Amino acid sequence: MDLPTTEKPGSRSPGPVAPPKAPTHAMPPLSLSARVPDADAPPPVPEEPRRPLATRFPKRSSGRTADLIFRLATGACAAAVAGLIVVAIVFMVRGSIPAFKDHGLGAILSPEWDPTNQKYGALTFLFGTAYTSLIGMMIALPLGVLTAVALVEILPHSLSKVISLAVELLAAIPSVLLGLWGIFTLVPLVRSFEVSIYKSPLGLKNIPIFSGSPMGVGFLAAGLLLAIMALPFILSVTREVLLQVPVSQREAAYALGATRWQAIYNYILPYSWKGIFGAGLLGLARVLGETMAVTMVIGNTPQIKASLFASGYTLASVIANEFTEAPSILAISALISLGLILLVVSILLNAAARLMLIYLGRGSSSPREAK
Amino acid sequence: MTSRTFIRAGLAALLMAPLAFAQTISVSGAGGTFIYPLASKWFHEYNVLHPNIQINYQSIGSGGGIRQFSVERTVDFGETDGPMNDQQLGEAKIKPIMHLPLALGGVVPIYNLSVHGLRFSGETLANIYLGKVVMWDDAAIAKDNPGVKLPAEPINIVHRADGSGTTYTWVDFLSKVSPDFHKKIGVGTSVTWPVGLGGKGNEGVAGLVRQTPGAIGYVELIYALQNKIAYAPVKNTAGEYVNASLETVSAAAATAQIPADYRVSITNPPGKGAYPISTFTWILASPALPDQTKKKAIHDFLVWALTKGQSYSKDLGYAPLPKKLVDRELKDVAKLQ
Numbered sequence: 076m077d078l079p080t081t082e083k084p085g086s087r088s089p090g091p092v093a094p095p096k097a098p099t100h101a102m103p104p105l106s107l108s109a110r111v112p113d114a115d116a117p118p119p120v121p122e123e124p125r126r127p128l129a130t131r132f133p134k135r136s137s138g139r140t141a142d143l144i145f146r147l148a149t150g151a152c153a154a155a156v157a158g159l160i161v162v163a164i165v166f167m168v169r170g171s172i173p174a175f176k177d178h179g180l181g182a183i184l185s186p187e188w189d190p191t192n193q194k195y196g197a198l199t200f201l202f203g204t205a206y207t208s209l210i211g212m213m214i215a216l217p218l219g220v221l222t223a224v225a226l227v228e229i230l231p232h233s234l235s236k237v238i239s240l241a242v243e244l245l246a247a248i249p250s251v252l253l254g255l256w257g258i259f260t261l262v263p264l265v266r267s268f269e270v271s272i273y274k275s276p277l278g279l280k281n282i283p284i285f286s287g288s289p290m291g292v293g294f295l296a297a298g299l300l301l302a303i304m305a306l307p308f309i310l311s312v313t314r315e316v317l318l319q320v321p322v323s324q325r326e327a328a329y330a331l332g333a334t335r336w337q338a339i340y341n342y343i344l345p346y347s348w349k350g351i352f353g354a355g356l357l358g359l360a361r362v363l364g365e366t367m368a369v370t371m372v373i374g375n376t377p378q379i380k381a382s383l384f385a386s387g388y389t390l391a392s393v394i395a396n397e398f399t400e401a402p403s404i405l406a407i408s409a410l411i412s413l414g415l416i417l418l419v420v421s422i423l424l425n426a427a428a429r430l431m432l433i434y435l436g437r438g439s440s441s442p443r444e445a446k
Numbered sequence: 447m448t449s450r451t452f453i454r455a456g457l458a459a460l461l462m463a464p465l466a467f468a469q470t471i472s473v474s475g476a477g478g479t480f481i482y483p484l485a486s487k488w489f490h491e492y493n494v495l496h497p498n499i500q501i502n503y504q505s506i507g508s509g510g511g512i513r514q515f516s517v518e519r520t521v522d523f524g525e526t527d528g529p530m531n532d533q534q535l536g537e538a539k540i541k542p543i544m545h546l547p548l549a550l551g552g553v554v555p556i557y558n559l560s561v562h563g564l565r566f567s568g569e570t571l572a573n574i575y576l577g578k579v580v581m582w583d584d585a586a587i588a589k590d591n592p593g594v595k596l597p598a599e600p601i602n603i604v605h606r607a608d609g610s611g612t613t614y615t616w617v618d619f620l621s622k623v624s625p626d627f628h629k630k631i632g633v634g635t636s637v638t639w640p641v642g643l644g645g646k647g648n649e650g651v652a653g654l655v656r657q658t659p660g661a662i663g664y665v666e667l668i669y670a671l672q673n674k675i676a677y678a679p680v681k682n683t684a685g686e687y688v689n690a691s692l693e694t695v696s697a698a699a700a701t702a703q704i705p706a707d708y709r710v711s712i713t714n715p716p717g718k719g720a721y722p723i724s725t726f727t728w729i730l731a732s733p734a735l736p737d738q739t740k741k742k743a744i745h746d747f748l749v750w751a752l753t754k755g756q757s758y759s760k761d762l763g764y765a766p767l768p769k770k771l772v773d774r775e776l777k778d779v780a781k782l783q
Contacts, residue, residue: 189638190609191631258653266657290602290658292643375607375644386643392607396646399507400609400635 167418170411177405183412188377188393190402195409197416199377203294203387204363204417207373210298210383211305211362216355218302219309226310227317228339239314246307254368257300262372265299266291269384287384290374295383297373301365305358312357316350317343349432356428363421366391390417469498471743476504477511477525480611480666481727484549484762485525488755492747499743508611509635515730516543522740524730527551527611528635529709540732544782545708546775547726548751550765552667552695553615554677554723558655559599564591567681568623568714568722574601574662575620576627577641582660590681604654604663607644609636615725616664619713667695668763682722683714694721695765704771724765733781745782752776 174195175183185196222242226235269289272279279285320343328338344351366389374386375396390413401407482505489501506514508526515524516538529545530538555566559582570586573579579586583596606613614635621628631637643658645651648669655663667690670677679687688694701717704710714722729748735741752772759766767775 191634191637258650258657263657288600288602290643292654370607370646371650375646376639376642388644396608396644397636400509400611402509402609402635 164418167411167415170408171415173405173408174412177408183409183416186377186379190397190406193403193405195406195412197390197413199379200388200390200393200413201416201420202379203373203377203389204391204420206294206387207297207301207369207389208359208362210294211301212355212359214299214302215305215309215358215362219306219354219358220313220351223310223313223317224339224344226314228335228343239311242307242310245303246311250304250365250368251371253300253304254371257296257368257372261299262291262296265293265296269295272384283381284383287380287382289384290386292372292374293382293384293386294373294380297369297387297389298383300368300372301362304365304368305362308361309354309358312354313347313351316347316354319350320346352428352432356425359424360421363417363424364391366395370395390414390420470500471498471739472500472502473523473740473743473747474502474504474521475511475523475525475729476506476514476521477730478508478527478611478727479505480527480551480668481505481525481549484759484764487758487762488747488751491755491758492750495750496746499747501743501747507609509609512730516540522735522737523744525728526730527725527727528614529711529728530730540734542732542734544731544733544778545728546731546748546779547699547708547767547771548729548748549727549759550695550699550724550767551611551615551727552690552698552721552724552765553612553619553664554667554670554690555662555664555680556652556655556670556675556677557662558657558659560597561594562676564594565679565681565687566590567687568619571680572620572624572627575603575605575639575642576624576630577603590687599660602658602661603639603642604645604651604658604661605639605642606636606651606664607646609634610647611635611725611727612648612664612666613637615711615713615723618711618725619723622711622714671763680722682718682720683716684718684720686718688719688721690721690723692760692763692765694719695724696768698722698724699726699765699771700768704774708775731782735782741782745779748779748782749776752779 177193178195183195183197184201185194186198187194187196188199222238226238230238266289269291272285273289324342324346325338328342333341369389370392373389373392375388375392376386377388377393378385380387394410394413398407398410401410482503485503485505489503493500503525504521508528511521511524511526512530512534514521516530516534519539525548530543535541535543555571557564561582564587566587567590570579570590573586580601581598582601583598588594588596614633617627617631617637618633621631621633630640643654645654645663648665651663652665652669652673652675655661665675665677667677669675670690677690679689681687697717698712698715698720701720702710702712702715704712708726708728710726712724712726715724731744731748733741735744752767752775756766756772
């Protein structure tokens with residue numbers, strides 16, 4: 076990038092607009108290295124010593140302008156985020172109108188899904204989403220919280236750092252890869268478990284949740300995969316929350332002669348339950364909308380069955396599967412209405428959780444008394 | 447170089463740019479995923495021959511292709527794995543719409559059983575997918591496979607979960623051979639199955655079949671060939687059990703009766719040597735396209751794709767169109783000029 080000191084006129088790029096020969100030599104060379112200070116040189120010394128705080132921002136007026144711009148910019152960002160949600164809702168409501176008009180709210184909530192005969196009921200998908208989310212959360216929540224307790228309170232610092240890192244990596248795996256792993260590793264494992272239940276001499280297969288033929292794919296496989304996906308969120312947030320518990324709280328518990336279990340159960344967990352609740356909500360949000368991985372292991376059969384081993388279908392999966400080849404405007408509208416239902420479900424769940432938080436918070440949020 | 451020389455060069459380039467690219471014609475299309483590997487090869491090769499013609503293709507699915515071309519009018523041509531029905535043609539905002547078969551595909555049954563070398567008739571497959579035949583040692587399967595000792599295992603059925611042209615071709619064939627199947631399930635890109643599991647995409651179906659003992663499923667011929675998956679022969683109208691191959695699929699197109707508008711399913715065609723679960727994939731074009739240069743570009747491309755372009759089909763696993771059909775299509779393509 077250095078400036079050639081002698082330049083032949085012919086070598087210059089011939090442009091249609093040839094301005095009079097500029098005195099290029101007089102110009103400082105435009106090279107990066109010239110501006111960046113030498114790496115070996117000492118860091119530049121501040122030109123003047125630090126002024127006292129009161130005079131640090133002398134030009135009040137320019138500060139005001141900056142403040143105004145900053146306010147407007149942040150406000151605009153906040154409005155854009157809120158606007159995004161409004162746009163999404165408006166789009167979904169508008170898209171759903173043909174479906175609602177055609178067969179009314181009742182038919183949308185029927186269990187019958189038959190695109191060839193233009194019947195679009197959402198109930199089976201609603202059930203599938205609810206059931207797989209329930210399984211996923213029932214596994215991920217205790218696992219995540221207990222692991223977080225172990226990381227913060229029990230394990231040596233170095234080991235807990237390694238495990239935390241591994242969990243954060245888990246969150247970075249794309250869900251479609253997890254889905255492939257699900258098909259090729261998890262599903263065969265689940266199937267062999269199902270076969271052992273099926274053949275067990277105790278007659279376990281007569282229990283409703285274990286009934287049906289062992290296929291591997293189904294609610295159980297989907298729930299397990301969802302648990303794996305929700306785990307990093309629940310674990311990371313819970314760990315942060317536990318780290319926020321004041322040292323004094325811990326020390327007080329131990330000073331009173333509490334064992335580790337007593338300290339954790341009676342002081343540390345109660346102190347941070349609101350945060351753990353939030354962690355659960357975050358995990359649930361992940362689980363409700365998960366699409367690709369679930370589609371690959373749930374079997375994609377629209378049916379309502381109590382058995383963990385049965386195959387099912389979720390709201391998000393059916394949208395992903397059928398949208399591209401939807402045969403008519405009505406079918407597209409029905410799929411959009413499924414999206415609206417999913418959105419309404421998550422809003423309701425979120426609202427319910429918040430209400431519960433307020434309700435529970437009104438009671439004693441202080442740690443319970445040591446027994 | 448100095449900054450000024452840079453600026454000057456940049457200015458020059460900017461001024462020249464419109465001159466250099468003024469002749470570029472950009473044509474856009476959208477449609478099914480089945481044709482995509484062949485289509486992208488075609489568009490690339492065609493662009494090498496004719497650098498001024500740029501064809502962009504979005505493989506968004508047949509339904510989307512039909513909608514974007516005929517209703518929303520956002521693309522210059524469409525593409526579909528199943529022909530547009532009369533209602534869709536009626537709703538179209540551009541008329542007339544021509545269907546032109548560009549390539550051929552097949553759908554093959556695959557299964558996972560200790561016994562290999564099974565073969566199926568259409569009726570048996572229909573009854574399996576209706577949930578009437580539930581065991582591998584059923585009399586119907588035994589009848590298709592005389593002398594084979596079949597295990598007394600349950601059949602686990604796998605179908606496509608996502609809407610697709612593959613499902614369309616499969617159920618179209620089963621509906622033709624079984625009135626019961628036609629009545630209970632019907633024909634469509636996504637249908638309601640009384641039994642079985644749904645896999646997403648060819649790979650989802652193949653994965654489930656490979657892993658589930660006693661499973662049966664169906665995938666695109668091209669997918670089975672590329673992944674070296676063994677598949678079963680299917681009985682055609684002449685009573686032969688035909689193994690799907692590029693030749694037998696081409697034969698289906700040669701023996702089928704094809705109407706003037708090419709909107710025809712070639713499943714279960716009459717005649718010997720034809721594989722019965724075969725299908726066209728069509729390009730949708732219209733002589734009423736307002737932009738004359740684009741129309742001309744589409745015309746020229748189609749002529750090339752139907753003649754020289756067909757040589758790329760085989761390498762990529764698509765069955766080439768029969769010569770007679772190509773000659774007929776070339777006459778119709780002339781309407782686009």
